[in-house]
Amino acid sequence: MVLGVPTGTAVALFVMVALPIATLVLYWIDRTTNDGYVSVLGRR
């Protein structure tokens, strides 16, 4: 029981928080490896 809610709910809430962070990491990878162009998923 995380936050006092059922495990499935806690996982879903975690995903909703983690996805923005994941896109931020992808953006950092784009900037450092591909001049800002999308480089992971849909490489140009």
Added chain:
Amino acid sequence: MVSTIQLTFGAYLLVLLAIGAYFFVTTETNRLSEYLLADRDVGAWPVAISEVSSVASGWTFFAWVGMGFLTGIHGLWFSITMIFIIVFMYRYVGSRFRRQSEQLGSITIADHLSLAVEDARLSTYVRVVATVSILLFMGAYVGAQIIAVGEAMDTGIGIDYAVAIAVGGVIVGLYTMLGGFNASIWTDVFQGVLIFVAAVTLPVLMIAEIGGWSAFVTEAAAVEDAALLEMSAGLAGQAFLLSALGLVTFAFGTIGQPHSLMRLQAIRSERLLSPASVISVSFQSLRLTVPLLIGAAGRVLYGSVDNPENVAMMAIVDFFPELIAGVLLAAIVSAILSTSDSMLLVASSDFTRFYEEKIDPNASSARLILLGRGTVGVLALGGVALAFVQPGTIFEIIEFAYVGLGATFGLPLLFMLFWERTTGEAVLTGIVTGLVATFGAGWITPEHYSLFVWPICIAAIVGVTFATSGTGSDVADVPEPGAGDASPADD
């Protein structure tokens, strides 16, 4: 007697009109691409925030709050699916779509599908069916937003529902007619910030009123006839599967929302897609989670209410001082108006392009912009009329339009961009099937129609592609990267 809430609200509407008037006076909206796409010169922040603001609509503060009130956190099945699709759209579809859009000179999605089909006769059919679909689904969507405006003003501000929807319709119609895409995108930015404040503050106050997070969790778990904090919503077996799949397939509509796709077309450079995705996903995560909590907290606080979709409005009036409540209600109504203006604009764009391409190719830009503005006015009136009739809840109308637009436009677009074998005949079939299947399945199985629309449409596109393979009409190729993109210095 005019209350503080009404005064604050009125002042906000004046600001909105002033923005429309500012762009009408200061920018020369005499070229169609400038009126509609702000000359493909929009930065990452305005694109992402305006997209969030334009989808954060009657949906966020009404339909999704109602969902939270009735089934609690169960709506996250939709939210998670939608966020993954947004990432897919920005990171995978965006660059190909923008590149092809620039090459074809397309302004809207209907325009894009029509221009991409190389056979002239098929291209005309695509444009006609796509324009009809846009007008039907967007008309319904705008109607749902105007109902939400009416409910917000009625419940929150104490203005009669009929007066409220008339005022809302006039304001949104007027400033979209005046300022075009520039006005629309900048009012969206302004409103996006207000929504953020409203979305963060309200649940905190509501949960604090209950006694803090632990008290909220305990009391929410104790609510009878609902499992507010469970992803299953207390359902099991087939009932759970149908409900969760219904939400997941509803979220698939994200692939084909014309007003969101238009922003991918308008972005200044492909290099801005990655940062725009971060902003968009962040705001979307917030607005797809928080209203569910507001709804669940509302269930704990209010027990039973006449209309669960009005819980956020009730809470704003109950938990904030009048002045702040006025600003927050203005923020919510403005979000709804911004959704409506994007929709009106996209629908009017398609009608204008249809006129330009098929009826009077020599029409002057001034005439086309006048026609665009006229269409906005007529559609706004149609939306007001629908709001008077109120054929369903806000949630039901939005779901119908969302799934319909996704199937009608999203699927043919994705097939065209990612499957080289797709033929013009398959694109046309996809659009027609999307339109017919949404209305047909919605009529036959109103509870579960989103489950059926997607497989039917995919089967139709794939089937016709194979059937016309070798003999069918070609569709435009996706251009190679590099050509026509803005240089890094322009970002």
